[in-house]
Amino acid sequence: MREPMTRRRIEQYSNLQREIIMLEGQILSAETQGNEFLNDVVQGSSKSLPYNKHNISIKGYGSRAIPRLLKLKAKYEAECDAIEQFVETVGDSIMRQLLTRRYIENRTISETAELVGYSETQTKRLLRRFFESALH
Numbered sequence: 595m596r597e598p599m600t601r602r603r604i605e606q607y608s609n610l611q612r613e614i615i616m617l618e619g620q621i622l623s624a625e626t627q628g629n630e631f632l633n634d635v636v637q638g639s640s641k642s643l644p645y646n647k648h649n650i651s652i653k654g655y656g657s658r659a660i661p662r663l664l665k666l667k668a669k670y671e672a673e674c675d676a677i678e679q680f681v682e683t684v685g686d687s688i689m690r691q692l693l694t695r696r697y698i699e700n701r702t703i704s705e706t707a708e709l710v711g712y713s714e715t716q717t718k719r720l721l722r723r724f725f726e727s728a729l730h
Contacts, residue, residue, distance in 0.1 A: 599680045601725040604693065608700035609668045609676050617667045624657035645709055654663060 595604075639645040681693045688710065695706040696717075707717040 597679070603673070604677055604680070604697050605730045607674060607697050610674050611700075614667055614670050614674070617670070618665050621660060621667070624660050624663065627657070683730075688712075688722065692721055693724075696721065 635649050637647055638650045639647050652661055678698065680704060681698060684690045684693060691710050692706060695701045695709050696703070699707070703714050703717055707714045710717065712720070
């Protein structure tokens with residue numbers, strides 16, 4: 595079961611986006627540098643009857659880190675998707691706009707307020723009330 599949406603999870607959105615970009619760089623670096631000499635074994639069979647199984651050794655340069663990095667990237671992308679889907683389901687248009695501008699677009703309170711046409715005080719109050727009521 596997925597953990598409930600919280601203010602903390604929503605606030606992590608922009609950090610997760612930056613981390614995804616960082617992981618993409620690490621993956622690219624690991625793919626292009628591939629400085630580890632790796633050995634692995636797979637099974638194959640002969641080309642003709644009786645198709646006897648035998649081991650095939652695979653050797654080459656690569657990185658053991660790539661699968662781990664890809665798994666982390668997928669995890670963080672799934673969390674971002676969950677946050678986006680949550681924001682999309684908020685019933686109030688103003689709240690959707692506030693949440694999108696502030697957290698998805700990573701804007702300041704001042705920028706958020708200006709874009710939505712509210713004062714900074716009103717914007718802060720609406721966001722605080724939303725988190726106090728909708729997420730508890």
